[in-house]
Amino acid sequence: MVEIATQAGAVTQPRVPLSRTRVLSTAVALADAGGVDALSMRRIAQALGVVPMALYKHVANKNELLDGMIDALVGEIDPPAEDGDWKTVVRQRVLSARRMLLRHPWAPEVIESRMKTRAAPTPALLEYLDSMVGIFRAGGFPIDLVHHALHVMGSRLVGFSQELFEDRPGRTPDPDALAPEVMAARFPHLTELAMAVAHDPDSVVGSGCDDQFEFEFALDLTLDGLERLLNAT
Structure with missing residues (x-):
């Protein structure tokens, strides 16, 4: 991964692009930690460091999120x-x-x-x-x-x-x-x-x-x- 130098001279890593896979894997991890009832788009967005609206480009609603999570688990x-x-x-x-x-x-x-x-x-x-x-x-x-x-x-x-x-x-x-x-x-x-x-x-x-x-x-x-x-x- 290419490093990016800031104006202050510090070196940071570029932000990983948001994707459906990242959204689903984060949702699965949150459900593993706290149960699915506590899962929300806001919590997922916070964990990813984005605004909640950014998630809707990858999952249209909560039901689509849950379906995607099921498919992610079946893939295991x-x-x-x-x-x-x-x-x-x-x-x-x-x-x-x-x-x-x-x-x-x-x-x-x-x-x-x-x-x-x-x-x-x-x-x-x-x-x-x-x-x-x-x-x-x-x-x-x-x-x-x-x-x-x-x-x-x-x-x-x-x-x-x-x-x-x-x-x-x-x-x-x-x-x-x-x-x-x-x-x-x-x-x-x-x-x-x-x-x-x-x-x-x-x-x-x-x-x-x-x-x-x-x-x-x-x-x-x-x-x-x-x-x-x-x-x-």
Whole structure:
């Protein structure tokens, strides 16, 4: 970095340009230190040494800030291992997500809150989920079994326990939503999944999901796992 000499002869470092990445990383650090409830644009601006209005060039509002923070955290999850069976790769990524959440204990609340109001997950979360579907598919899972597996795992895919695929009323449409053909190209595995599931418009689990079936599937899978553990004792 080039040093800049002041009129008094002192040497200072040039100001680091403000960027979306700096805003988000500062917001994450503040949330880590004091919790997300205490986070404000004013506090972020103070930490960055800028006026609050300067932030709005990079994040339009608090909701966009929170979405960007979620995406920044998803970026901390390890990429899938290039070798290994599907079960090992999925387990490693889920545990990496869990370690990420232990570093940022405020994150589950934010993810759950934003999932209640967003029309779709954030872009980085979509990419992560798409890659996880791809791992299952590469492991030989038929698409309907992938669908059920995602419901069983829910938010465990990103390190905590909450239904990620629940369709709640009151979600506002996303004005920046990608066109279907762009979605299909960018998230091919999720698109395949969305096109393949059976449609149940009255489901409380999610549009396109049979909630009674998913409930029984998860219950049976859990009981089968307990039975396997019991037999191993």
